[in-house]
Amino acid sequence: MISNRRKLFLWTVRGLMSLATSLTGLLTLFLVGYVLIRGIPNVSWELLSTSPSYLSDRIGILPDILNTIYIIIATLVIVLPLGVGAAVYLTEYASNKRIVGIIEYAAEALSGIPSIIYGLVGMLIFSNNMGTCLMAGALTLVIMNLPVIMRNTQESLKTVPQAYREGAFGLGAGKWRVIRTVVLPGCVDGVVTGCILSVGRILGESAALLFTAGFAHVANGFIEGLSSAGATLTVALYVYAKEQGEFEVAFAIAAILMILSLLINLSATMVTKKFQRRNQ
Amino acid sequence: MKPIITAKDLCLWYGQSQALKNIDIDIPECSITALIGPSGCGKSTFLKTLNRMNDLIPGVKITGTVKYNGTDIFAQDVNLLRKEVGMVFQKPNPFPMSIYDNVAYGPRTHGIRSKARLDEIVEQSLKDTAIWDEVKDRLKKNALGLSGGQQQRLCIARALAVQPQVLLMDEPTSALDPISTLKIEELASKLKEKYTIVIVTHNMQQALRISDRTAFFLLGELVEYGDTDQIFSNPADQRTNDYVTGRFG
Ligand SMILES: Nc1ncnc2c1ncn2[C@@H]1O[C@H](COP(=O)(O)OP(=O)(O)OP(=O)(O)O)[C@@H](O)[C@H]1O
Numbered sequence: 001m002i003s004n005r006r007k008l009f010l011w012t013v014r015g016l017m018s019l020a021t022s023l024t025g026l027l028t029l030f031l032v033g034y035v036l037i038r039g040i041p042n043v044s045w046e047l048l049s050t051s052p053s054y055l056s057d058r059i060g061i062l063p064d065i066l067n068t069i070y071i072i073i074a075t076l077v078i079v080l081p082l083g084v085g086a087a088v089y090l091t092e093y094a095s096n097k098r099i100v101g102i103i104e105y106a107a108e109a110l111s112g113i114p115s116i117i118y119g120l121v122g123m124l125i126f127s128n129n130m131g132t133c134l135m136a137g138a139l140t141l142v143i144m145n146l147p148v149i150m151r152n153t154q155e156s157l158k159t160v161p162q163a164y165r166e167g168a169f170g171l172g173a174g175k176w177r178v179i180r181t182v183v184l185p186g187c188v189d190g191v192v193t194g195c196i197l198s199v200g201r202i203l204g205e206s207a208a209l210l211f212t213a214g215f216a217h218v219a220n221g222f223i224e225g226l227s228s229a230g231a232t233l234t235v236a237l238y239v240y241a242k243e244q245g246e247f248e249v250a251f252a253i254a255a256i257l258m259i260l261s262l263l264i265n266l267s268a269t270m271v272t273k274k275f276q277r278r279n280q
Numbered sequence: 281m282k283p284i285i286t287a288k289d290l291c292l293w294y295g296q297s298q299a300l301k302n303i304d305i306d307i308p309e310c311s312i313t314a315l316i317g318p319s320g321c322g323k324s325t326f327l328k329t330l331n332r333m334n335d336l337i338p339g340v341k342i343t344g345t346v347k348y349n350g351t352d353i354f355a356q357d358v359n360l361l362r363k364e365v366g367m368v369f370q371k372p373n374p375f376p377m378s379i380y381d382n383v384a385y386g387p388r389t390h391g392i393r394s395k396a397r398l399d400e401i402v403e404q405s406l407k408d409t410a411i412w413d414e415v416k417d418r419l420k421k422n423a424l425g426l427s428g429g430q431q432q433r434l435c436i437a438r439a440l441a442v443q444p445q446v447l448l449m450d451e452p453t454s455a456l457d458p459i460s461t462l463k464i465e466e467l468a469s470k471l472k473e474k475y476t477i478v479i480v481t482h483n484m485q486q487a488l489r490i491s492d493r494t495a496f497f498l499l500g501e502l503v504e505y506g507d508t509d510q511i512f513s514n515p516a517d518q519r520t521n522d523y524v525t526g527r528f529g
């Protein structure tokens with residue numbers, strides 16, 4: 001028999017909890033809705049396909065879109081072999097489990113560091129030597145995303161059944177052949193998940209890039225672009241809103257980024273689901 | 281018959297604990313040798329020593345000698361040894377690739393690139409393991425879609441495709457139904473014309489049905505080794521007698 005006071009207490013707790021839940025949901029919905037409603041009407045083909053011009057007083061975000069694409073490509077091209085290689089080394093070759101543990105812990109800790117600190121260090125190491133440019137930004141992002149790729153690859157390497165490795169060794173395959181033909185194909189999902197998460201982080205990054213990649217809005221080719229300063233969409237959002245008071249453009253960019261990150265989350269969830277199904 | 285594998289004074293430790301104690305054994309060519317004994321007595325450990333699969337386990341220490349065709353296996357290139365001495369595992373472990381690629385994996389590993397030659401090897405290996413008729417129309421399909429018994433015969437075909445001399449089988453039928461088991465037993469009896477087979481089994485009937493020689497292991501020691509008929513009908517050691525008559529184990 002529960003006393004009435006106890007009942008009242010339980011009711012209140014339940015009430016407060018559902019209030020908190022609905023508040024969270026409403027806030028998220030409000031934020032997403034507000035950005036989309038204010039942003040989408042400002043997204044026009046002209047905005048997406050032109051460069052800004054002071055002469056005609058026009059703002060276009062094509063350079064920022066290109067810069068974002070360039071920096072994503074450059075970062076992934078460098079971080080993928082490094083991250084996957086490190087993961088393969090740690091799970092398949094390294095014999096000292098303690099050192100492996102320390103490195104895994106360090107990678108975990110590295111992902112928790114505020115990105116502005118990466119920016120500061122990236123500026124000192126990269127920008128001060130090669131100038132403020134997208135490449136300096138990409139290299140900074142490589143350091144930020146290395147743990148993401150490495151940990152995701154490692155986790156999926158661990159799910160490759162030992163029986164596959166034994167089967168391949170038993171046929172006289174060398175270590176590298178076993179890794180290349182049996183182990184790596186089994187961890188593609190982890191690499192893909194890591195990539196999607198990294199793209200999400202790169203899209204959302206501002207602090208680290210403000211320090212290292214600068215904020216020019218000039219449309220360049222790939223190589224030219226990497227060696228000059230440039231703003232990604234997120235940095236451009238900051239610049240347009242804060243420095244130039246161009247809120248229509250800022251919200252248009254915000255809406256685009258919002259949609260992209262929703263898509264990225266969705267695809268990450270889908271890959272993970274597929275991955276779990278396969279491992280059952 | 282001439283021995284193809286000879287172990288002398290073989291001891292093996294996993295870290296501090298000794299799993300094999302002074303094993304002396306001669307395994308004759310083109311015959312089936314069964315390894316029997318209670319769980320944990322070292323059958324798998326001994327079997328894995330023969331193609332150095334124990335190399336993969338950290339902390340393993342081995343003393344004594346094992347010779348394959350007269351040469352010390354520990355002084356030999358391990359990948360070439362495993363090409364000669366193949367292995368079939370307890371649980372069927374086909375790779376998650378097509379049936380064809382599974383069988384072609386070994387030959388490709390050892391440098392065979394010609395499509396025609398690979399086709400030939402795949403067909404022959406699948407015929408040797410009596411599974412060709414069941415899979416010839418789906419060679420490009422994923423091997424994981426096969427039944428357990430078919431997967432195990434595929435794994436045997438995969439092992440045969442590198443043309444080994446010896447086939448090590450660790451309880452190859454323990455995960456299979458009686459009909460698949462029978463097929464594998466028939467297969468083993470047929471294969472011994474060309475290959476030497478060493479098989480670990482917990483099934484006394486199976487040992488009796490298919491093997492020529494039987495080795496009884498207990499607590500890491502080789503208690504008795506002889507012709508299968510003699511081991512089962514007239515064992516020299518009391519412990520062997522107790523085990524094969526089902527008094528323990
Ligand atoms: N990787 C390992 N590390 C440490 N000890 C091991 C390892 N593998 C086996 N052992 C030990 O070595 C002994 C022999 O094991 P083994 O697997 O060879 O037995 P088995 O005769 O094959 O048994 P079963 O019939 O259950 O398969 C056991 O005591 C086992 O615990």
Ligand SMILES: [Mg+2]
Binds near residue numbers: 323324325450
């Ligand atoms: Mg065993």
